[in-house]
Amino acid sequence: MTRVVLRGLLARRLRLGLTAFAVALGVTLVAGTYVFTDTINASFDTIFTKAYEKTDVVVSPGDAVNGQDDNRAPMPASVLDQVRSTGGITNAEGGIFDFGATVLTPKGKKIGQGGIVASRRDNQRYELFDVAEGKLPSTAGQVAIDKATADRKHLKVGDQVLIAAQTPKQAFRIVGIIRIQGVDSLGGSPVAMLTLPEAQRITGKVGKLDEIDATVRKGTDPQTVKRELTAKLGPSVHVRTGKEEAASQSKDIRDNLGFLQTALLAFAGISLFVGAFIIFNTFSITVAQRAREFGLLRTLGASRAQVLRSVLGEGLFLGFAGAVIGIALGIGLAAGLRALFKAIGFELPSNGTVIASRTIIVSIVVGVVVTMLATLAPAIRATRVPPVAALREGFVASTGRRSRLAFPASIVMLLGGLVLMALGLFGTGSSNRDLTLVGVGAGLMFLGTALVSPRLVPPIAGLIGAPMRGITGRLARENAMRQPGRTAATAAALMVGVALVAFASIFAASARKTIHDYVSNGSHAQFIVQNTDGFSSFSPLAAKRVAQVPGVTKVSPIRFFQGEVGKNKVGMTSVDPATFPDLYRGGGTGQLRTLQPGSAYVSKGYRDDHHPGAVVRVKTATGQTVPLRVAGTYNDKGHLLSDVTIANTQAATDFAAGKDNYVFVAGTGGKATQNAIKATLKSDFPQTEALTNQEFIDDQAGQIDQVLALIYALLALAIIVSLFGIVNTLVLSITERTRELGMLRAIGTSRRQVRKMIRYEAIITAMLGGILGAVLGVVLALLVSQPLDDFKLAIPFGSLIALLILSAVAGVFAAVLPARRASKLDVLEALAYE
Amino acid sequence: MIVTGSDLRRTYGTGEAAVHALDGVDVNIQQGRFIAVMGPSGSGKSTLMHVLAGLDRPTSGTVAIDGTEVTRLDDKALTELRRDKVGFIFQAFNLLPILTAEENILLPLSLAGRSPDREWVDRLIDTVDLRDRLTHRPSELSGGQQQRVAVARALASRPAVIFADEPTGNLDSSSSREVLELLRKAVDEFGQTVVMVTHDHDAAKIADEIIEMADGKIVNGHGPAA
Ligand SMILES: Nc1ncnc2c1ncn2[C@@H]1O[C@H](COP(=O)(O)OP(=O)(O)OP(=O)(O)O)[C@@H](O)[C@H]1O
């Protein structure tokens, strides 16, 4: 029996290759994701382990609210004195490590994404960096920069760089090129190392420290000292041993990458789901085609179990082969991803590719299990082939059973999917569980649609094929409708990808519309100042400078940060009560004029118990808990304001939120004023820019488009897999119709006509997938947007039509190989084909 | 002469294993004649038909249909020649299962993008007696009916010559008779030229002439111009 399996596989090399590839591409993304993230994690582990090797105890600010470094409040320098005066400590030193800087070339060009300012350590044991060239800075005005930045921008010792942080842009002379524990770059952000006082000054942390490193007396257990320090310093700081600190920082990186990993694996899952459709379809077709072969095997005495094993054996082999190919491709993909990240400015460290055994095991298990599951139904159908099938000409394996059950099953699936999605969408449980519910629900909806779709094939194929003129069009239409189940399953694979693309584009369009509406309805400013990256915070000095520009009548800075109420995080906004109500108008925002330290307004939807007069106790980034008296509620249709809004002054003192995210600017003089603001910002705070409302809308839309492009790129994989499916089905159908094709050629069908016929059939299949996908995408978007109040659903009809056209084009591509094969058939051989 | 083949050779394989399916065949077929080709199995009858019809290229020798030298044509021209000048009837009826009887009949015309001559088509349909079966698919027709559809399809484009390879091979005797009579009628009434391979001596009797083949050669019958 094994031999029968192997012979069967060899005889159908092309189909085998295409099917294995359908599995392989999904596995590629699984393996690639693991290799990529493992490699980065391992590299950071090495960096942190080395960095804290010689440090016994580390004191860092408590991340009471969230771990975002941007929002982490530094410790007062007095903590250092307390550390030094602790028994068992022989030496301690403080340092600055700040992510809020921008580094520019001498010509004023921004370097890379973000920017890190680090202070030089006096005691080498604590130094994270090592000198590659030159020396470390020792006086104000000197800087050492990381090697990756130096190499990328051709900067040498003796050159200048400009740094803008909380203080205006300023020139520093490069005295050294540094590396991070032997690695050139730390995630692509440029690193500027300054003396401690300079680092404190330009980051706005005078008298503050981001980290304290300490050494304990020989023979003393760092754990003992750590306990003592913890008791002494209180809960507003973390005290860790060097080892623990390294582990904690590694974990932060892991957590940050965890999101990326989950997202990539989700897309891998989508590709595998689509791949499963294709494997199922391919096996269904071949089992039907080989009915006589199975009949013959049964006649010769093969048991049902043997037939089942022979088909499942093929699946096993295919899944395994696909997984192995996938792992190989995945390793390549990981390298590709790293190159891609480097190209967009996130150079990730790597000390050699990490291929964990988990990667190999998961990839193979996933590949084999998905394939076997998809093979199961066709394999069972193969066992139902009666021995007489061998004797009957043109026996077709019965499908009656399936179609009788298909309709009720599909309804159950669609309803089940709907319920699961609703549970996930309106659920209040953990967001991970909700997301899983939504995902599984959507998967069921896909399956349900796939199951009903054979019924939809004739009408839709007729509709799509209607403009296809002539006999080739007629034949293509008929061929597509000939076996609706087959066409439907092939189209369903594409449907999944298209539905998700449609869904993403609807969401993006809606997000753009929401932003557009809130800015154009809410903003009464002429200009908006923001970080050039569109979201990071910047120095409050920028707003002060802008206020001095002639023509500017009012500036109003806005800040976003987080707090904690009870165990729940709460999004917070702070505004300038004097100016904000003039420059922004949402529902009830006029009252914000009465804000003062200690009072807050909350959004209408924010927790019922926070009625006016109540006191909300909010834990802040500095670790303290601040009581806020609720003065009233607003209903900001523009969604600019988060759930709790307070005054800027209190945000700065109690929440460590001293930097602005946006500055609304009112002014006269139009373009001239804007240019004057721009010039001021460019010379002092080049990390910021002044935009008109429309420019701001476009910029925000541009950010959405970037995310969208990324999602499209990842969905492209699933779509490519589904195109393999179209190729596969066409190749199999052509084999089945060899004699017909021979006859057609014999009576005068030209090769062109044959190609056209196949192409049309592919277009019909692809567009069927496109139409079902677009409709399903709209339905999913409608569902998912239900619980989002004030989310303005916008359906981008242009994009959806473009999507249908692209489906047709994809069909044309998928048809190339099958059409060529069909047109090259030898007429006489084809006529003699059985 | 509507079809001529001179010194046709068709060799399969090389060296020791070479099979000379056609071993120097000269053949001339006159317009409006019904020719039967007979001979033992493996004697080269099908090969001759394929070569004459432009479905296969001879190893050497030339074929001309209606004045066109077939052996020189490229695939595109050959396809058009088959479409416009040659009709085929196969042993296995070879209809398209997805098309109705009428669409199958009109297939060669559709492929050429020509609109059918309604009068001619009507006459054909009556001749093959399928008027009440036009909208049926092949799976709903009997073998004899299917082969009648195939005959009508071969006649639809009024080709220069019709080749039929054992057209009655899969039919019972009464259906065979019908098909043979149809072919006879095509020759007599429409002036068609028909070349038919058959193993059946009774069937061969309906023809005007019989060509006999053995071992890739014509052993009796229509050799060089009669
Ligand atoms: N594709 C091929 N490859 C090799 N040999 C072939 C091929 N086609 C035909 N032959 C050989 O050529 C010879 C003539 O075959 P052909 O099919 O023309 O015979 P036939 O007279 O039609 O026989 P039958 O009455 O059985 O149909 C045979 O010996 C056959 O084996």
Ligand SMILES: [Mg+2]
């Ligand atoms: Mg023969």
